[in-house]
Amino acid sequence: MxxxxxxxxxxxxxxxxxxxxxxxxxxxxxxxxxxxxxxxxxxxxxxxxxxxxxxxxxxxxxxxxxxxxxxxxSCGSSRAGNQWHLTLLNSEGVRRLGRSPSSGPAHRAVAHSSTRPLYPPTGTQVLDTALSAHASPLTPGN
Incomplete structure (x- = not known):
């Protein structure tokens, strides 16, 4: 090709x-x-x-x-078995989990990754925040 x-x-x-x-x-x-x-x-x-x-x-x-x-x-009509997630990070460091077809119409889970603000990130704070953000579990319904 x-x-x-x-x-x-x-x-x-x-x-x-x-x-x-x-x-x-x-x-x-x-x-x-x-x-x-x-x-x-x-x-x-x-x-x-x-x-x-x-x-x-x-x-x-x-x-x-x-x-x-x-x-x-087909606008995703064949996605019944697939799960997809969208994680958004806003300025307060709050993570939102997007829609998951298996859990209904757009449940959201919120978790604070740390008490430090993400913006403006400085020095090693960027790496620490990124690592701790991925380490914290997201639980539906919080």
């Missing part, structure tokens, strides 16, 4: 890059630059096609991409 994507990229950018090199050489020798409107339109269209063709190539060449893309389009 990587070889195909790189080959398509090089092929579609070649007309524009060739034009830049050609015009640079003409400028070195004091000549007028090549400004054919149709060639410039063709070269820039190739660049736009390169951007648009990448998702199509990934879909055609990667089963993993197709699976993930379908999962994303």
């Amino acid at each position: 990587l070889v195909v994507v790189v080959a398509i990229f090089a092929t579609l950018w070649l007309p524009y890059r060739t034009l830049l090199v050609y015009n640079s050489l003409l400028a070195m020798f004091g000549q007028q630059p090549f400004k054919d409107l149709w060639y410039l339109l063709f070269a820039k269209t190739c660049i736009f096609i390169n951007s648009a063709i990448n998702p199509i190539l990934y879909n055609a060449l990667s089963v993993k991409f197709r699976r993930s893309f379908k999962k994303m389009l």
